[in-house]
Amino acid sequence: xxxxxxxxxxxxxxxxxxxxxxxxxxxxxxxxxxxxxxxxxxxxxxxxxxxxxxxxxxxxxxxxxxxxxxxxxxxxxxxxxxxxxxxxxxxxxxxxxxxxxxxxxxxxxxxxxxxxxxxxxxxxxxxxxxxxxxxxxxxxxxxxxxxxxxxxxxxxxxxxxxxxxxxxxxxxxxxxxxxxxxxxxxxxxxxxxxxxxxxxxxxxxxxxxxxxxxxxxxxxx
Numbered sequence: 001x002x003x004x005x006x007x008x009x010x011x012x013x014x015x016x017x018x019x020x021x022x023x024x025x026x027x028x029x030x031x032x033x034x035x036x037x038x039x040x041x042x043x044x045x046x047x048x049x050x051x052x053x054x055x056x057x058x059x060x061x062x063x064x065x066x067x068x069x070x071x072x073x074x075x076x077x078x079x080x081x082x083x084x085x086x087x088x089x090x091x092x093x094x095x096x097x098x099x100x101x102x103x104x105x106x107x108x109x110x111x112x113x114x115x116x117x118x119x120x121x122x123x124x125x126x127x128x129x130x131x132x133x134x135x136x137x138x139x140x141x142x143x144x145x146x147x148x149x150x151x152x153x154x155x156x157x158x159x160x161x162x163x164x165x166x167x168x169x170x171x172x173x174x175x176x177x178x179x180x181x182x183x184x185x186x187x188x189x190x191x192x193x194x195x196x197x198x199x200x201x202x203x204x205x206x207x208x209x210x211x212x213x214x215x216x217x218x219x220x221x
Contacts, residue, residue, distance in 0.1 A: 002026045002063045002071045003034055008201055011061065011076040012193030013044065013054050014186040015083060020044045021163070022054070023190035024061065024073060027198050033144060034151045036063060038160050038187055044078075045086060046093050054078055055093035055100055076100040077129065077193040088121055097125035103193060105133040112136065113199055131196050137179045140192045141167040150191075163187025 002009060006026040013022045024037040046053035052060075058076045065071055076094075080087040080102035087102050094100040102118075112135035115127040144150050145164070152160065164187065168180050 002036055002065045003028050003032075004066045005029050006034075006065070006071065008075070008194070008197055009036070009063070009071055009073045010194040010197040011058050011073045012190035012197075013076065013078040014189040015044055015079045015081070015087060016186060017082060018042075020054075021186035021190050022057070023160070023187055023194075024063075025191055025194035027194055032149045032151060033191070033194055035153065035156070035160060035191060037061070038190070044083075045090055047089075053093075054090050055095075058100060059095045074099070075197050077103045077197055079189065079193075080104050080128065085120065088118060088124065091126060092121070092124065101126040101129055103129040103131060103196060105131055105136070112139075113196060129196060129200065134177070134179060136192050136195055137167060138169065138177075139195050140188070141179070142169060144195070160187050163189075164191065 003026055005028045007029045008027045009024065010027065011022060011024045013020060019040050019042055021040050022038065023035060026034040026036050028034065041053065041057070043051060044054045045051065046056040054076065058073060061073050063071045076099060078087050078091060078100060081104055084102075084104075091100040091102050111132070113129060113131040116130055118124055118128050140150070150164070152164075162184055164185075166182050167185065167188065168182075169177055170180055171177050
């Protein structure tokens with residue numbers, strides 16, 4: 001059940017070499033994130049009539065709110081760090097152009113996220129969203145989870161719990177903060193893309209509170 005005060009319903013996908021993880025999260029107007037649904041897929045491409053990849057799954061997902069009203073996901077953000085061109089092709093398969101967008105993590109000295117035109121697809125109905133992985137993880141694991149802002153359903157299983165657990169923000173000898181790499185955090189990555197979707201929505205509405213919209217030149221892989 002999707003909360004009645006949902007602002008955005010976001011599908012995030014972490015693409016892997018052997019399996020891809022996805023999660024659907026509802027962002028409410030009071031700043032909380034409710035994890036609604038999650039799962040895995042062996043092949044993320046909807047390049048054949050009988051294949052349910054990211055695009056075909058996104059276009060068929062349906063949920064209800066407390067009033068029994070049907071709610072559809074607003075946007076899908078897909079990690080394009082692996083199998084980049086194939087991810088771009090999958091984003092182009094969205095029934096509504098621009099509702100499935102590629103994202104790529106990096107590091108930034110200037111802010112949290114930015115946009116970049118995709119040179120190989122200049123006519124695509126979307127940009128590549130570049131984000132600082134440190135900023136995004138801090139927003140999820142420090143600013144949100146530690147403040148009780150992430151809500152899981154009663155059906156939460158070990159897969160989603162493990163994906164969102166164990167993150168540690170550490171400080172190097174030089175005083176720089178970082179998150180220690182850990183395995184099996186794929187669903188955590190899928191959930192964190194909902195925060196990126198919120199930042200983009202805030203920027204488009206002119207109500208940005210967190211995350212600076214920065215020039216893509218300031219982001220490096």
